[in-house]
Amino acid sequence: MIALSVIGLVLAACSSGGAARKRDSDGRIIPTLAEQDPTSTLYAKSVSQAAHGECDSEIMDVLTCFAYRGHGYEGAQMALGQCYIAKGQEAEGAEWVQRAANSGWPDAQKMMATLYLKGQGVDQDPVEGAKWAKLYTRNPSLLSLGVQPDVSIVQEFRGSLTSEQNAVADQRASSWVPSYWTPTSVIDRDVRRSCAVEGRHRVPSMPDIESVPNPY
Structure with missing residues (x-):
C-alpha cells in the first residue's frame, strides 16, 4: 500500500474534478480519499479532534479544505469555527460556525x-x-x-x-x-484551488486581497 503523507491525505480530501493528480516520489499517483479511505475516516477524525480542542496546524489544514467544499461539509465548518475561537480568532470562528448554522x-x-x-x-x-x-x-x-x-x-x-x-x-x-454557503470571492476560490492542487490551504498574502477604495 502506498504510504500517504498528511499532505497527501489533505489533497485526497480536497481534490476536485479537473485538478492534476498528485504523485509520490516514485511517480505513482497518490490515491484519492475515496479510493484509500471510503469510510471518510480523515474527515470524522479531524472533526472529532477539533471538538476535543485539538487544533494544530495539520488539523486546521484538513478542516479548512473540507469546509471550503461548502454544503455537505457543515461538520468541518463548525469544527473549524471552534478551532478559530479556541485560538482567540473569535470573529472568524463565529463566521464559520454561522455558515454551518445557516444550513x-x-x-x-x-x-x-x-x-x-x-x-x-x-x-x-x-x-x-x-x-x-x-x-x-x-x-x-x-x-x-x-x-x-x-x-x-x-x-x-x-x-x-x-x-x-x-x-x-x-x-x-x-x-x-436554510441557506448554504458557497465559496465565491477571489480569496475563497484561491483557497479552494490550493486545496485541490497543492494539497493544503494557503493563507492569502496581502497582494491576494482585493483593495476596496475608501468611499469617504
Missing part, C-alpha cells in the same frame, strides 16, 4: 445562541441568540432521529428577554429558511 446544522445553531448571548465573535444580541436557541431545539433533523435537544440553552435566555423581545425571536425563528 441547519444543530450543534452550530446551539453554539450561535451562546455566541450571541455572550457577544463572543459577534455583537451581543440576546434576541438573535434566542432565535438560534429556538431553531436548535426545534431542529427537524434532531427530532426525526428521536434525539432530545439540550433545552438548557433556551433556559439561559430566561430573564434576559422581555415578552416583546421573545416574540421577536419567535418570529425570526418561524421565518428562518
